[in-house]
Amino acid sequence: RYRYIDLRREQMQRTLVLRSAIIKTMRDYFADNDFIDVETPILGRSTPEGARDYLVPSRVHWGHFFALPQSPQLYKQILMVAGYDRYVQIARCFRDEDLRADRQPEFTQLDMEMSFVDAEDVIGMIDGLMKKLAKELLGLELTLPLPRMTYDQAMERYGSDAPDLRYGMQIVDCSDLARQSEFRVFRGAVDAGGFVRGIKIDKRADEFSRKRIDELTDFVKHDFAAKGLAWFRVEPDGSLWSPISKNVEPAVIEQLKSRFACEPGDLILLLADTWEVTCKGLNGLRRRLAAELKLFDPKQMHFSWVVEFPMFEHDAEEGRWVAMHHPFTAPRPQDLAQLKSDPQACRAQAYDLIVNGYEAGGGTIRIHDSETQQVVFDLLGISPEMAKDRFGFLLDALGYGAPPHGGIALGIDRVVMLFAGLDNIRDCIAFPKTQRAMDLMTEAPGQVETKQLHELHIQVETPPAK
Incomplete structure (x- = not known):
């Protein structure tokens, strides 16, 4: 006032x-x-x-x-x-x-x-x-x-089309490992068409009490509608330990350790859910943990481009395609031929700083x-x-x-x-x-x-x- x-x-x-x-x-x-x-x-x-x-x-x-x-x-x-x-x-x-x-x-x-x-x-x-x-x-x-990356790369690695690249914690996809497991949380997610994906916090596992992990679990449930949060801690001898270790086959745990390039003191956080929920949830975890653990210099500036966005996204409520940017965006020349037949596959000549x-x-x-x-316009119902x-x-x-x-x-x-x-x-x-x-x-x-x-x-x- x-x-x-x-x-x-x-x-x-x-x-x-x-x-x-x-x-x-x-x-x-x-x-x-x-x-x-x-x-x-x-x-x-x-x-x-x-x-x-x-x-x-x-x-x-x-x-x-x-x-x-x-x-x-x-x-x-x-x-x-x-x-x-x-x-x-x-x-x-x-x-x-x-x-x-x-x-x-x-x-x-x-x-x-x-x-x-x-x-x-x-x-x-x-x-x-x-x-x-x-x-x-x-x-x-x-x-x-x-530097630049495509939209698909940004979503796969960071769960966001506006990724913060001042710190690591890239997303790792473990869906193929989940298919080898009988653990119902992981197997159920991939059998339903979902994904098992996670991030790794390097050398800071000792800072995460059970209470703190429970707070992170509540965070992804409340803010991103995730069903839960699985986690593994890398012990001093290099083995993985988790409350769910007894439910996951040893061979899968070994592959998980290799997939994340684990070292003693690391912490793995996993979400088993839809593509959208795993993207939003892991992006939210990355940003929250980077701030809490002070993984970047606040004065640091990192500039990059994200390119080749999808032309359209589907609005489930209205049952129609909508433009991801605006209806005047041109498709890539190589996608013109499939604009009518396969609009979902078309990528736009779009770029975000x-x-x-x-x-x-x-x-x-x-x-x-x-x-x-x-x-x-026809595809957008105009x-x-x-x-x-x-x-x-x-x-x-x-x-x-x-x-x-x-x-x-x-x-x-x-x-x-x-x-x-x-x-x-x-x-x-x-x-x-x-x-x-x-x-x-x-x-x-x-x-x-x-x-x-x-x-x-x-x-x-x-x-x-x-």
Whole structure:
């Protein structure tokens, strides 16, 4: 509520000065690379894909609404069609979504687009930007190109498409060993189509009492809906011990020890569940244990790319495909032939920049022909009539000829948070919202006068009694 007093703090002032320097460095870098800064509209049309829009009623056009932009996506593609081959903007964006420590309802992003490029060109441009930012603002010398892995590799090794690579504990798949065992927990999981996967904590087993392991078990059960947590401790003589040792065949235990390259003092943690639960649960364990055991230097910065995301993911509730990124993402050229017949196998020309386990930015190469765009719309359940209504102006523009193009958006608030070594983007914004999407200082959102509602032809319903 007293933000003006909080802004006097030295840490807050240092952060806002850093934010200003980051934005200036970004502007200078793109100007030096012949980009032009173009402002796109704040008042646009609602396109019901992705998060909920913030709506603005039109006084002039009864029953019609503008939407605040979730991103300048469609406008920057139009600019590529119009021949502006290098666009950049520091853009204000708005999303009406559930909040958390690294999200705000209104946020700032570095938005860029280039024509006649492929993913390597866009990634290379951002590699150069990160090198410049790290050198000038942190005194770090990054080696380019930044490391990268595919989406499938990230999920297999770390259980996350935004892995924190400052520490180890890679996930190890033991499903094949579980098939050799009669232990019902392991065998039952794989027979049901699930997996047995785990991580190893090196040389710290003596720090894990039974109580602490029980706390970790409760953690994966409560936060990730896991059925339980199995564990093995490596004894001084190199043997594995666990409460379940008597239920697992000695030959399987020996293979388990070899699979994890065990040394005395190591601790193995295993989940037996679906792919999704093992990914989320082991990723959660990695992050929690790395923090508790202080396995990384908080001042360390690790940059990497995750590439080749699936084009689509299946929404079980709605029984349809949804775009993993957005509906304008182009498939890899080698996947075009199977786009209609096997959409699940198609991989996107998509790439995310990951810094210390956070997605700092994400981008794609765009679809630049109306025929492929309509195939994607069909797969997403968007009829030609619906597509014309929502995205007609873009489809018309593509019909006039569009160059191959692609780009990326970097979350400036999140980049500042990471460069400042903070863990909440609210500490990187001068006037942030709370996790209830409120501004305590100005008491926004607030009620408005009845006259204003009448001018907008809006009637407010009384909320139901609690």
